[in-house]
Amino acid sequence: xxxxxxxxxxxxxxxxxxxxxxxxxxxxxxxxxxxxxxxxxxxxxxxxxxxxxxxxxxxxxxxxxxxxxxxxxxxxxxxxxxxxxxxxxxxxxxxxxxxxxxxxxxxxxxxxxxxxxxxxxxxxxxxxxxxxxxxxxxxxxxxxxxxxxxxxxxxxxxxxxxxxxxxxxxxxxxxxxxxxxxxxxxxxxxxxxxxxxxxxxxxxxxxxxxxxxxxxxxxxxxxxxxxxxxxxxxxxxxxxxxxxxxxxxxxxxxxxxxxxxxxxxxxxxxxxxxxxxxxxxxxxxxxxxxxxxxxxxxxxxxxxxxxxxxxxxxxxxxxxxxxxxxxxxxxxxxxxxxxxxxxxxxx
Amino acid sequence: xxxxxxxxxxxxxxxxxxxxxxxxxxxxxxxxxxxxxxxxxxxxxxxxxxxxxxxxxxxxxxxxxxxxxxxxxxxxxxxxxxxxxxxxxxxxxxxxxxxxxxxxxxxxxxxxxxxxxx
Amino acid sequence: xxxxxxxxxxxxxxxxxxxxxxxxxxxxxxxxxxxxxxxxxxxxxxxxxxxxxxxxxxxxxxxxxxxxxxxxxxxxxxxxxxxxxxxxxxxxxxxxxxxxxxxxxxxxxxxxxxxxxxxxxxxxxxxxxxxxxxxxxxxxxxxxxxxxxxxxxxxxxxxxxxxxxxxxxxx
Numbered sequence: 001x002x003x004x005x006x007x008x009x010x011x012x013x014x015x016x017x018x019x020x021x022x023x024x025x026x027x028x029x030x031x032x033x034x035x036x037x038x039x040x041x042x043x044x045x046x047x048x049x050x051x052x053x054x055x056x057x058x059x060x061x062x063x064x065x066x067x068x069x070x071x072x073x074x075x076x077x078x079x080x081x082x083x084x085x086x087x088x089x090x091x092x093x094x095x096x097x098x099x100x101x102x103x104x105x106x107x108x109x110x111x112x113x114x115x116x117x118x119x120x121x122x123x124x125x126x127x128x129x130x131x132x133x134x135x136x137x138x139x140x141x142x143x144x145x146x147x148x149x150x151x152x153x154x155x156x157x158x159x160x161x162x163x164x165x166x167x168x169x170x171x172x173x174x175x176x177x178x179x180x181x182x183x184x185x186x187x188x189x190x191x192x193x194x195x196x197x198x199x200x201x202x203x204x205x206x207x208x209x210x211x212x213x214x215x216x217x218x219x220x221x222x223x224x225x226x227x228x229x230x231x232x233x234x235x236x237x238x239x240x241x242x243x244x245x246x247x248x249x250x251x252x253x254x255x256x257x258x259x260x261x262x263x264x265x266x267x268x269x270x271x272x273x274x275x276x277x278x279x280x281x282x283x284x285x286x287x288x289x290x291x292x293x294x295x296x297x298x299x300x301x302x303x304x305x306x307x308x309x310x311x312x313x314x315x316x317x318x319x320x321x322x323x324x325x326x327x328x329x330x331x332x333x334x335x336x337x338x339x340x341x342x343x344x345x346x347x
Numbered sequence: 348x349x350x351x352x353x354x355x356x357x358x359x360x361x362x363x364x365x366x367x368x369x370x371x372x373x374x375x376x377x378x379x380x381x382x383x384x385x386x387x388x389x390x391x392x393x394x395x396x397x398x399x400x401x402x403x404x405x406x407x408x409x410x411x412x413x414x415x416x417x418x419x420x421x422x423x424x425x426x427x428x429x430x431x432x433x434x435x436x437x438x439x440x441x442x443x444x445x446x447x448x449x450x451x452x453x454x455x456x457x458x459x460x461x462x463x464x465x
Numbered sequence: 466x467x468x469x470x471x472x473x474x475x476x477x478x479x480x481x482x483x484x485x486x487x488x489x490x491x492x493x494x495x496x497x498x499x500x501x502x503x504x505x506x507x508x509x510x511x512x513x514x515x516x517x518x519x520x521x522x523x524x525x526x527x528x529x530x531x532x533x534x535x536x537x538x539x540x541x542x543x544x545x546x547x548x549x550x551x552x553x554x555x556x557x558x559x560x561x562x563x564x565x566x567x568x569x570x571x572x573x574x575x576x577x578x579x580x581x582x583x584x585x586x587x588x589x590x591x592x593x594x595x596x597x598x599x600x601x602x603x604x605x606x607x608x609x610x611x612x613x614x615x616x617x618x619x620x621x622x623x624x625x626x627x628x629x630x631x632x633x634x635x636x
Contacts, residue, residue, distance in 0.1 A: 028350070035354040039361040089373045092380065103496070109366040116362030120355055131354045134594055135519050138425055139355075142523040145418075145531030149503055152538050156496060164542065172407050175414045175535055182421050189428040195596060253373035257366055316464035319410065323462045327417070327453070331446060334424075338431065338439055345432060349471070352514045352522075405629045408539050412625050415532040416618050422524050423611065426600035438604040441612070448615040452622040461626045 002287040005128060012037055038130045042119045050263040051081040057304055064308045091252030096159060099249065104157030108254035111150040114143045115264045122271045123197050125281045125289030136197040137189065140272060141182055144227070147265075148174050151246055154258070158249035166245025169315065170236040174227055176322045181223035183330035184216040187337040188276045201280040210277040215333050217277045219326055221302075224269045226318070228262065231307035235315055270299035409461045413453070420449050475515060482508030495553040499541050503534045520595045 013034050020030045055070065055078065062069025070077030095104055120131040121139055133139050148171045155167020189195060191212060192203040203209075210217050226233040236245040247258050274280060274295035281292035313321070427434070427442050456462055485504035492498050506529035513522035603611050 031350065032353060032357060035357045036361070039358050043361055043365055089369075089376050090378075091373075092378050093373065094381070100494075100496070103500070109363065109370070112366040113359060113362040116365065117355065117358050120358045130358070131351050133351055133355075133519065134348070135523050135596065138520070138523050138527075138596075141421075142527040142531065145527050148531065148535050149500075149538070152535065152542075153500065156538075156542060168407055168539070168542065171535060171539075172410045175532075176410050179414060179417045179421070183424075186424055186428045189425065190431045193429060193432050195425070195429055252377060253370055257369065319406075319462065319464045323413070323453075324457065328450075331450065334428075334446075335443070341432060342436065342439065348517050348519060349515070352519075353474075404543070408536070408543060409626065409629055411532075411536045411539050413622065415528070415536055416622050418528055418532045419614075419618055422528060423603070423614070426520070426596050426603060429594075429596050430600035434600070434604060441604055441608055444612060445615045448612070448619050452619045455623055456626055459626050459630060461629065 002126070004287070005125060005289060009034070009038070035130065039116075039120075042124075042130060043116060046116075046119065046264050046267060047260070049267055050260055051085065053263050053266065053300065054084065054259075055081045060301070060304050061308045064305075085256070088252055088256040091255075093254065094249075094251045096249050098159040100157045100159060102157075103153050104249075105254075107150050107153035107157050108250065108257045110153065111147065111261045112257055112264075114147050114150070115261045115268070117143050118268045121197050122268065123201055123275055123280050124292055125287070128281070128289060129197055132196060132198050134196055136195045137185060137200065137272075137276070138195050140268075141178075141185070144265075145178060147261075154250070155246040158246070160249050163246050163248045166236050166248070170229060170246060173229070173233065173236065173315075173318060176319060177223045177226035177233075177326075180219050180322065180326035180330045181227060183327070183334060184213075184219040184223065185276060186330075186334050187213045187216040190334075190337055190341060197275060197280075201275060201282060204279040205282060208277065208279040213277065213333070213337065215329070216337075217273075219330050219333070220273060220277070221306075222321075223326060224273065225303060225306060226322070228265055228269060228303070230262075230266070230303060232310040232313045233318060234307075235312055235318065266300060266303060267296065270296045270303065273299045405461075406464050409456075413456055413462070416449065416452065420446070471515075474511075478508050478511040478515070482512070491555070493553050493555075495541055496538070498553050499534070499538050502537065503530055506530045506534065518595060520599060 013030070016033050016037075017030045019025075020027065020033075058080070059069045059077070070080040073079045073083045095101060118140055121129060121133055121136050123129045151167050151170050151174070155163045155165075155170075158164070188200065188209050191209060192200045194200065194203075225231040229237055237247070247255060250258065271292075274292065278295045278299075280295070281288040283291035286294075423445060424442070427438065431439075482505050485501045485508060488501040489498045489505065492501060506525065510522045510525040510530070513519075513525055
């Protein structure tokens with residue numbers, strides 16, 4: 001059970017190696033083809049989860065608000081997401097006359113790329129990381145910071161005052177909250193002594209880092225919610241405030257791509273939280289990848305709970321919270337962690 | 348290491364491939380009936396007034412700037428954090444001088460009110 | 466010596482980076498220019514990866530594609546009010562500019578090709594991790610430049626706020 005996916009992977013690898021020999025291709029081809037298979041498998045996993053999450057979010061929101069949520073399409077409304085996908089595929093793609101066509105189109109595509117790239121370093125199970133980079137978590141930090149450009153392009157490309165304003169606010173928010181997000185991860189890096197994801201998971205085999213870094217975990221949750229434009233920090237997207245912010249002029253599949261990216265980001269951020277603070281894919285008795293799923297879903301449900309419980313924060317409060325509270329607090333956390341580590345490990 | 352980066356490249360292509368192919372499927376499936384009303388810019392259901400530009404608000408630029416300075420600080424902090432346990436005490440003090448200098452910067456920006464959203 | 470960089474990847478990256486660089490200067494729409502600049506940053510990160518400097522490649526993406534680009538695009542979007550499609554026109558000096566650029570290219574290219582480059586012994590050592598190596602040298606040999614970098618950032622921050630405050634007062 002534990003090596004279920006590893007065994008499937010190895011079976012594929014044997015077939016691919018045979019194929020490489022039969023077709024006389026260079027040896028490296030087998031390795032790269034396997035990575036392609038991993039990438040497609042991960043993408044499929046993410047998309048399936050995103051579809052489930054859209055439904056889950058609506059149901060959870062409904063029950064928290066004491067109503068039923070989607071319950072017409074399929075038993076208990078389970079097929080709702082599928083119906084939504086089919087609908088979005090079939091919607092007419094309206095590009096406003098005044099829009100900058102190339103930037104408008106490119107933005108929808110470019111928002112997906114960093115979202116997918118990030119999954120390369122996530123540990124889905126024991127020995128189940130697609131690309132175990134030496135700079136693991138730093139790769140995640142660097143790639144997620146590029147999402148802001150795609151959002152700026154979306155807002156600009158629409159040539160609409162509201163889109164532009166919305167996208168600038170989104171980017172100002174995302175960019176500000178990146179700092180405490182990264183600072184909170186530093187404590188974990190200090191204890192683990194490495195950026196590599198497999199090392200970070202291994203370092204938690206005796207005790208999860210949430211025990212050593214509770215403050216950092218809290219800062220991470222708050223900063224991550226803001227980075228994901230979710231929960232109490234969704235001002236730039238709030239329907240009552242600015243229509244749909246940067247996505248106002250988008251319709252059909254392009255709109256769907258933005259929202260797929262949002263849910264995929266939710267999954268990847270929860271996965272990072274689970275890896276850095278909850279020990280990642282490890283635990284007694286159940287296979288490692290099952291533990292990973294459980295922990296990721298625990299984080300996702302936590303994020304959803306926060307979103308549907310706490311009211312939206314005003315933009316000036318949002319910025320004040322970040323620069324005047326979270327950033328100094330995370331610096332203090334680094335200092336305390338440093339002192340504690342040095343004292344604990346002797347001079 | 349190079350194989351790892353080519354693998355990352357493969358991930359980029361899978362991402363791009365997914366986005367492009369889903370748009371292609373949608374392009375095949377959907378109706379195409381543009382009319383001038385649909386193609387006009389949205390402004391709460393009214394006609395747009397004025398050109399599309401927004402008032403210059405210095406706050407946006409300042410937030411991006413302070414972010415950039417702290418981003419560079421992060422770049423220095425990460426190698427230090429990785430080697431933290433193996434480095435001598437003096438490295439700890441050196442890094443905190445570094446952080447201290449930038450905290451002075453943050454304090455200055457704070458007191459000047461550049462972090463306020465106006 | 467660590468593995469040879471694949472020539473195909475190098476040439477693709479070179480064409481993309483230089484092409485994007487040219488596009489930055491020659492596109493007439495300034496927002497397009499800014500976006501092509503982001504492409505040059507990403508191309509440069511690719512070159513760092515080819516040289517096996519993984520940490521530096523990620524730093525390039527983080528700082529340049531994630532930070533400097535945002536700053537630039539904010540600057541462009543907040544100050545451009547005219548017809549954006551013609552906001553970056555070619556000026557009268559295109560021929561002179563072209564000649565100066567070509568001369569610069571010949572000069573630097575010549576210098577690069579005809580100097581005796583030494584390979585430092587440290588580069589030949591198989592690195593366990595570039596990050597550890599950076600950390601150690603940053604905090605021992607290169608401490609002074611390291612602290613000086615902090616001072617530089619401080620000065621930049623104060624300078625920018627002073628300039629911005631100037632704008633606020635004149636409203």
